[in-house]
Amino acid sequence: MENQNVEPAEGNLGIMVVGLGAVTSTFMTGVLMARKGLAKPVGSMTQYDKIRVGKGADKKYLSYGEIVPMAKLDDIVFGAWDVYPANAFQSAMYAEVLQEKDILPVKDELEKIVPIKAAFDKNFAKRLDGDNVKDCKTRWDMVEQIRADIRKFKAENNCARIVVAWAASTEIYVEPNMQVHDTLEHLEAAMKADDRVNIAPSMCYAYAALAEGAPFIMGAPNTTVDIPAMWEMSEKLGLPIAGKDFKTGQTLVKSGFAPIIGTRCLGLSGWFSTNILGNRDGLVLDEPANFRTKEVSKLSTLETILKPDAQPDLYGHGNDTDDQYYHKVRINYYPPRNDNKEGWDAIDIFGWMNYPMQIKINFLCRDSILAAPLLLDLCLLSDLAARAGRSGIQRFLSFFLKAPMHDYTKGEEPVNHLFQQYTMLKNALREIGGYEADEEID
Numbered sequence: 001m002e003n004q005n006v007e008p009a010e011g012n013l014g015i016m017v018v019g020l021g022a023v024t025s026t027f028m029t030g031v032l033m034a035r036k037g038l039a040k041p042v043g044s045m046t047q048y049d050k051i052r053v054g055k056g057a058d059k060k061y062l063s064y065g066e067i068v069p070m071a072k073l074d075d076i077v078f079g080a081w082d083v084y085p086a087n088a089f090q091s092a093m094y095a096e097v098l099q100e101k102d103i104l105p106v107k108d109e110l111e112k113i114v115p116i117k118a119a120f121d122k123n124f125a126k127r128l129d130g131d132n133v134k135d136c137k138t139r140w141d142m143v144e145q146i147r148a149d150i151r152k153f154k155a156e157n158n159c160a161r162i163v164v165a166w167a168a169s170t171e172i173y174v175e176p177n178m179q180v181h182d183t184l185e186h187l188e189a190a191m192k193a194d195d196r197v198n199i200a201p202s203m204c205y206a207y208a209a210l211a212e213g214a215p216f217i218m219g220a221p222n223t224t225v226d227i228p229a230m231w232e233m234s235e236k237l238g239l240p241i242a243g244k245d246f247k248t249g250q251t252l253v254k255s256g257f258a259p260i261i262g263t264r265c266l267g268l269s270g271w272f273s274t275n276i277l278g279n280r281d282g283l284v285l286d287e288p289a290n291f292r293t294k295e296v297s298k299l300s301t302l303e304t305i306l307k308p309d310a311q312p313d314l315y316g317h318g319n320d321t322d323d324q325y326y327h328k329v330r331i332n333y334y335p336p337r338n339d340n341k342e343g344w345d346a347i348d349i350f351g352w353m354n355y356p357m358q359i360k361i362n363f364l365c366r367d368s369i370l371a372a373p374l375l376l377d378l379c380l381l382s383d384l385a386a387r388a389g390r391s392g393i394q395r396f397l398s399f400f401l402k403a404p405m406h407d408y409t410k411g412e413e414p415v416n417h418l419f420q421q422y423t424m425l426k427n428a429l430r431e432i433g434g435y436e437a438d439e440e441i442d
């Protein structure tokens with residue numbers, strides 16, 4: 001398709017994923033199965049969604065690939081890094097997300113995806129102890145080694161373009177430090193000085209990806225690219241970045257359900273969300289410092305949809321200081337459920353004359369089944385954004401993310417409202433495709 005706003009999607013697209021665990025192996029297996037016509041990529045916007053372009057008699061509903069040039073599933077080549085040496089087949093079997101019958105037809109291809117040694121520091125994920133780990137003298141050395149991995153993978157697989165995505169364990173919370181994370185110069189200095197407190201391994205992957213011309217996506221809640229130094233780097237190099245944290249189960253429900261309360265001007269006094277989860281992600285998140293990273297990400301969703309400042313009568317009561325509704329999120333590690341997470345939401349709302357009512361949502365979801373299409377869409381749309389010359393934070397990808405990045409140094413607010421996010425997504429596609437952006441409901 002000819003389009004002057006965006007370069008064509010020619011050649012192989014290398015998708016290199018940090019972490020070859022449950023999400024990544026489910027994602028790769030699904031893509032390979034779909035390529036053979038043996039499975040359907042359900043839940044993927046890039047594969048299914050249709051967007052209206054034009055108005056009135058001229059209106060048409062087109063898939064993304066008809067609006068803009070998208071990379072095809074057949075063009076993808078997979079690579080990965082992991083702390084454990086298991087290849088993608090072994091990892092898919094270990095994860096037990098998919099049944100053997102849905103993995104075996106692509107066994108040969110999965111077995112060829114062998115993880116590159118990880119850039120890892122146990123201080124950032126204490127409960128992992130794999131030995132497929134690089135020997136790095138400093139954080140800068142870590143960056144150099146990852147850069148070499150990307151170059152090697154690109155050459156060996158004859159890739160025209162690379163996208164790097166993080167679907168590895170959640171690291172401990174790294175507080176943005178405005179002496180280190182504020183500028184690219186300071187960030188590089190800290191990497192060279194081997195600052196192992198402020199420079200998480202994930203930052204080395206992100207830096208290396210951008211330095212090699214690859215967009216970077218953060219699928220966990222880590223601060224990694226959510227710092228001004230990384231925004232600066234991605235702007236300077238003309239590359240897109242996106243994050244943070246795949247919006248899969250409970251937060252998807254929250255960002256879609258909270259608008260019902262807000263749009264109808266009902267009150268909220270409390271929202272309690274709890275989960276039981278038994279996969280390795282749940283194990284890592286059982287560690288308080290790692291959970292803190294997730295909690296920050298999960299709490300932010302509601303606050304930007306139901307705003308106490310704007311509507312104190314409706315959203316200004318319920319917590320201990322009585323200036324906002326009570327909002328709590330809990331994740332509990334419970335091995336018997338493995339990847340089949342169960343989430344409960346107890347929502348205390350009120351109506352006319354403050355009379356209380358309750359809503360309960362019980363979502364028995366499958367974590368990686370929900371995350372896999374998000375990983376696919378984020379990779380394909382980041383590749384599109386790069387070809388369209390977009391750089392810096394890609395706010396149109398907020399739709400896929402729990403804690404969407406935004407420039408907090410300028411007082412920008414994240415958009416968490418699912419339907420506003422969908423409008424942003426559609427309009428970005430329209431704009432890149434040379435159509436007029438609009439806000440009509442369809």
Ligand SMILES: NC(=O)c1ccc[n+]([C@@H]2O[C@H](COP(=O)([O-])OP(=O)(O)OC[C@H]3O[C@@H](n4cnc5c(N)ncnc54)[C@H](O)[C@@H]3O)[C@@H](O)[C@H]2O)c1
Nearest residue numbers: 019021022023082118167168169170220246248280281367
């Ligand atoms: N599944 C979901 O619904 C969902 C939603 C939002 C975010 N996430 C995030 O996605 C990530 C992956 O989830 P998962 O269920 O696949 O977890 P998982 O534990 O099965 O896989 C993560 C893998 O990352 C590897 N790893 C950790 N640190 C690494 C490093 N520095 N370099 C390379 N590999 C490293 C681990 O060895 C592990 O194999 C987690 O951070 C999780 O919080 C998942």
